[in-house]
Amino acid sequence: MDTLNLKLTPFKLVLSMLISAGLVGCVNPTPKLDDNFGKAVNAAKAQQIMNPDASLNTAPVTGVDGKAADAAMNRYHRSFVQPTITPNVFTIGVGSSTGGMTGGSGASSSGTSR
Numbered sequence: 001m002d003t004l005n006l007k008l009t010p011f012k013l014v015l016s017m018l019i020s021a022g023l024v025g026c027v028n029p030t031p032k033l034d035d036n037f038g039k040a041v042n043a044a045k046a047q048q049i050m051n052p053d054a055s056l057n058t059a060p061v062t063g064v065d066g067k068a069a070d071a072a073m074n075r076y077h078r079s080f081v082q083p084t085i086t087p088n089v090f091t092i093g094v095g096s097s098t099g100g101m102t103g104g105s106g107a108s109s110s111g112t113s114r
Contacts, residue, residue: 046052
């Protein structure tokens, strides 16, 4: 009554592994994704560059005098030593005693206005 022989012999194991490896070699790679990979990033970078040959220009920069540039650089360097403290924007108006509500809504204190 042994019609199906489900024993996995070493020959069948090796044969199934070879067939699987052969079929994996027949799979198509992604045809269009690999050809266009990275083109969008390169196009965005190229659109953000105003002058691609700017590094070739060795002429000095004009338009900023020395004192203003020195002051700007000193202020820039000091910003890393002790950054300015900004107030917490979530505490504005909390705990202040500036008075009650004022306005012309016309509602009475009980909430019923007729």
